[in-house]
Amino acid sequence: MSEATAPKAAAPKAVDAPLTFLDERLGSTTFFKRNVKKVFPDHWSFMLGEIALYSFIILLLTGTFLTLWFQPSMHETVYEGSYEPLRGVKMSQAYASTLHITFDVRGGLLMRQIHHWAAILFMASICAHMLRVFFTGAYRKPREINWLIGIVLFTLGMLEGLFGYSLPDDLLSGTGLRITQGVLESLPLVGTYGYMFLFGGEFPEGMNGELIPRLFTLHILLLPGIFLALITAHMMIMWHQKHTAMPVKNQTEEQVYGYPFYPVFMAKTGAYFLFTFGVLALLGAFAQINPIWQFGPYDPGAISSGSQPDWYMGVLEGSLRIMPNWEITAWGHTLSLNVLIPALGPLGIIFTGAALWPFLERWVTGDNRSHHVNDRPRNAPVRTGVGMAAVTFYGLLWLAGANDVIAERFHVSLFATTWFFRVTVIIGPILAYIITKRVCLGLQRSDANVIGHGVESGIIVASPDGRFSERHEPAREEERITILSKENARPEAPATDANGIPAPGTKGPLGVLRSRLQRAWTFDDIAVEEHEHGNGHEGHELEAGKSDKELRH
Amino acid sequence: MTRTGISVKRITAWRRRPWAGYAVVLAALAAIAGIYAGFSPQTDSAEAANNTQAAADLQNGQQLFNKNCASCHGLRGEGTKDAKGNPLAPSLLGVGAASVDFQVATGRMPAMNPGAQMPRKEPIPEFNTQIKTDYHDPEKRAQAEKQKAQAEKNIADLREYVASMGGGPPVPTKEQVGDPQKGDAALGGKLFRTNCAQCHNFTGQGGALTGGKYAPPLSKSDVTPTQIYEAMLTGPQAMPVFNDTTLTEKDKQAIIAYVVQSREEPNPGGNGLGRIGPVSEGLAGWLIGMGLLVLAAMWITAKKPKKLKKS
Incomplete structure (x- = not known):
């Protein structure tokens, strides 16, 4: 990598002069020299986060376009635009201006649709990216801070989305704001105050139509600013810490194996931006999203069946739908558990759990080392099991948010779906944990088999005394390296030493808990290691000479 | 003279018979009946045929x-x-x-x-x-x-x-149902969102109700304007009755106009995704959007530079 400093043939003056100008003032050459050769490992799942980054850029651009015409105002107006079926209907200026963007601004509908699809993909890719990071253990030391930033970004993304799709003031989004009001009011003690503070008075108008302008400011100024800051921090930390890598050949904890940023990765990531833009443009052009003209203007007296939020709020919708109607009335105050628990419970469990997980795992396993090579999910069965349990929990609540659509489309009773989700949301994660863990252990066993006995070659060999056996061949080099990336569980430290003194860190209730958890983490680990050869295996015996040569390293 | 006298005498004589009054009344009734029969064509036989x-x-x-x-x-x-x-x-x-x-x-x-x-x-x-x-x-x-x-x-x-067996609303006439293409769809949309959308969805795609019941979709063209009118009038199955005091004839015509016009309206933004709102949008975002981008990521990362200049 050091050869880059070698002086090149003199560049043309037209190129050289401006570069020298910049370099003399900014000293950028040294920075670039150091950084353009940064190596990026190659794996498709490392691109998932980039979808979010590029969607965000497209969100900024299309969003700016939309602000040129959008009027964040709740003042009433009579629609006189070109959409015939709503002519003469009273509506807020926000809704009317969104209709104007849709039907009268050139390219307005396309921009609206790309903006909305980009929001959908932004959240979806963050979600997929976080799953990738979790299941490969890429959040481990030293990357906990970036993991936390990611969780904050996802949470803020939900708010940003809610505020964004509430801006047009249509019937569907008004329903979402009505639920927001209910959630705020269900908070004990501060609920009513919080609601009045956000809405500026009674729902939906406030004292003077405050809500939409407030949401607008939050949506286009405050939250995007925070996003920009957090995404920058996320990227700089990633750049500084370098990317994690999959356990492939040549990849070690000390050295990243991949392609340099310039020219290879830059071309790839540039192309990927174009792909993201292309997919969003395709969706925006051919798939209708948020057709507010069909929903009609917001009217507190009206509602539609099948009113759902965008997908990332679906988990909240679902938990609200399946929650039993519990309320406690004490000292003249009502505590609406029927709203409070679904609003705070499930996402509280998932986000708090996700935020604490890296630290919890470090505490349980006592693993304080830095990790740059990812785990294969099967090699951390407890983590993978817990992850799948969370995915199941989230997924079932998410589906429950669409229970009326499911009931209607698949001709099942609505009550049946409610009870199905009430039961499975508790049983499902437990089952998912058990099944996933067994699958992981099974895969470990199969890995151990591949390393221990080789892979089946499909060649049947007859021995001189007439016995048939299948010849096993050692696995390919790449496969072996990937499989051998597994770190086998260390033998358990004895609870007490020879003098009966308990091992450090195992005393007290916390210590006992920790050693129990540590045991649960590793007790059924299947060691994957290279065996001694010639241990009586027929196939190996026959080919002992050859395979020994290949297997010995 | 004698002959005439005889005949006049005879008439006079009959006139004084006790049954003469009845005979005159009978003759007059017969005459009236005959004249009436002559002037009104659709009587007796036609009536009888109709009744059969x-x-x-x-x-x-x-x-x-x-x-x-x-x-x-x-x-x-x-x-x-x-x-x-x-x-x-x-x-x-x-x-x-x-x-x-x-x-x-x-x-x-x-x-x-x-x-x-x-x-x-x-x-x-x-x-x-x-x-x-x-x-x-x-x-x-x-x-x-x-x-x-x-x-x-x-x-x-x-x-x-x-x-x-007992009265009830009759089948609405063509005039009552009106022409859905000429009705006030703006008013109809407002009334539809207030009275119908909570079960039938914004655009009449239908929706689930409690206990296995459901609001059927109105978005298919075999749901005729007359049937929509009849449904509002009679409240079949789980549907409430919207009689003429709740929704006037004009209101009903407006609602029919909204249903028919909105289901015939094209989707300006591309495929309507079933017009059921965010559920199908989320599905499309994950399956098509994320699906295509994952494929693109796999393709891009599988590309190896043929010869990386050693530098």
């Missing part, structure tokens, strides 16, 4: 009723109950012709099996007015047209028969 036809229609209606409806609704339309007294089928006394027309023409009645709600289906052949008649073969065509006319007559007879 109506009786035959009613008879046909009764036969159809006995065959298709009475097993659940009872021979006199009084409804039936199970052993515990829970109603199995409602009484048809007072439901009226509009209700019969709606239930039978949409195939909901006669019901095939009891359930939470009777689904819309193809009507049984006796009542199927939607059959195909545009055959090239004239014989086949004539037969299909005859069958269709018979089905229309059967429905008309049946609803007259049920209406004869």
